[in-house]
Amino acid sequence: MTNKKNPPSASRRDLGFATRAIRGGTQRSDFGEHSEAVYLTSSFVFDDAQQAADRFQNREPGMVYSRFSNPSVQMFEERLASLENAERCVATSSGMSAILSTCLGLLKAGDHVVSTPSLFGATVQLFENTLRKFGVPVDYVPLTDPQAWAKAVTPATKLFYLETPSNPLTEIADIAAISAVARKHGITLVVDNCFCTPALQQPLALGADLVLHSATKYLDGQGRVLGGAVAGRSELIEPIFQVVRTCGPSLSPFNAWVLHKGLETLDLRMRAHSTSALALASWLEQHPRVARVLYPGLASHPQHALAMRQQSAGGAIVSFELKGTNPTEQRQRAFSLINAVQIMSVTGNLGDTRTIITHPASTTHGRISPQAREQAGIREGLVRIAVGLEDLEDLRADLDAGLAA
Ligand SMILES: Cc1ncc(COP(=O)(O)O)c(C=O)c1O
Incomplete structure (x- = not known):
């Protein structure tokens, strides 16, 4: 029994x-x-x-x-x-x-x-x-x-x-x-x-x-x-x-x-988050408005080999920097993107089924000094996406329209 x-x-x-x-x-x-x-x-x-x-x-x-x-x-x-x-x-x-x-x-x-x-x-x-x-x-x-x-x-x-x-x-x-x-x-x-x-x-x-x-x-x-x-x-x-x-x-x-x-x-979700994040990161890497993409699952990530040794997948967080000639322009472009997306949520969290888009320099890392931010490499053109579990095509289209704005 x-x-x-x-x-x-x-x-x-x-x-x-x-x-x-x-x-x-x-x-x-x-x-x-x-x-x-x-x-x-x-x-x-x-x-x-x-x-x-x-x-x-x-x-x-x-x-x-x-x-x-x-x-x-x-x-x-x-x-x-x-x-x-x-x-x-x-x-x-x-x-x-x-x-x-x-x-x-x-x-x-x-x-x-x-x-x-x-x-x-x-x-x-x-x-x-x-x-x-x-x-x-x-x-x-x-x-x-x-x-x-x-x-x-x-x-x-x-x-x-x-x-x-x-x-x-x-x-x-x-x-x-x-x-x-x-x-x-x-x-x-x-x-x-x-x-x-x-x-x-x-x-x-x-x-x-x-x-x-x-x-x-x-x-x-x-x-x-x-x-x-x-x-x-x-x-x-x-x-x-x-x-x-x-x-x-x-x-x-x-x-x-x-x-x-x-x-x-958890297991199912983390694998699904990682699959969508890798696809979005690869797509962003080819986008003309994007200066660089940071995602551990990309071969271009500076520590890709180490990441793949100690992680079984890249995770959900994709960060990327928008092109721009100076910090003011970069911030303005990041804000335009965030204001233009229709599906992604603009909210101060990550780790959700819903994709979240964030401008770290003015939000999550806004309270640390500009020098500390600069030292940490968090620039004005940086955008962080916590990729959720929506359909990948919808997320890609949302970002595409946002980047065109
Ligand atoms: C990496 C990391 N550690 C710790 C925290 C703090 O967690 P909480 O908001 O649950 O206090 C956060 C919150 O965003 C985080 O991203």
Whole structure:
């Protein structure tokens, strides 16, 4: 007889990726529901005073209070841990709170972080405006040069932080090479795997210590909820969990349920996003108004070979620069394109079934200084497309009309 409450497939790590994405982490109630229930409750009742005391003191496993224990959140954490081949995962209210909780959990005043300018804008803000205020300086080195990471190490360096492919330029970090540097110096390497997801890239297998997500993006995949997560070895996750438990940037059970269900289609979605993105990138490369296209799946991408070694496909993000004689003209052309498209959405997100078009220099990266933007290579003519799952021909026609505008 099968055990309704604990389907055996929920914890098997030997199953294929798609099977784990669909079956992993499931916990059934006594009702035997097929699709997972949503546990919308702030707290849990105890049988008696002794059980309450035991649960609070961690002498008995079980749920207590949804800031740090909730079955819906736990199901999402377990499923994602399985997909990233991690011992443990902790979920958070957003990608930014995953980054903050990781820093608060693993760093103290006097520690030093090495990162890169090729980073999501708000992550740079978090490092510069928050971490620095608490006595943790961050130095920035080129994402693509492992030697530069080695040179930036000081006796105080505790954390390496990177995303690959980077947002929005799709630069690729050599995770194995940078992790070798980290290992040599006892530094924890954190990789934001937001663009690829475990469906296309598994940073822990390449030597990273922690993998981090804005679950808001492809893990949900449909633009519905905010969420975040960090996964890795239990001993690294425990202090991050303690920050989430005490400080409260916790994932809501409803969002956890949405994300848990989102993972069921992750494999299919990421492959479809990548196929359309490659086709659009190849087409854009031939377009007379386009100066250059940045997409890891293109042979012309500066790190195409590395990308194809560590990713199983190029992902959904295609960035390209419009021609123009000066930054003002380039910005004007980018704005004209964005104003002219009819199907693509103009919105500040990525990782949706709907294709999204963005001008990074004035939006996602608008709050960083012009010098930092220039250093990061985010120019005025740059446009980022997060390719969705609409019909490819419709997307191509939309861009074609937009580029003609
Ligand atoms: C690469 C990357 N990391 C982190 C974040 C932050 O995630 P969230 O918006 O869920 O806080 C984003 C958001 O766009 C992102 O693109």
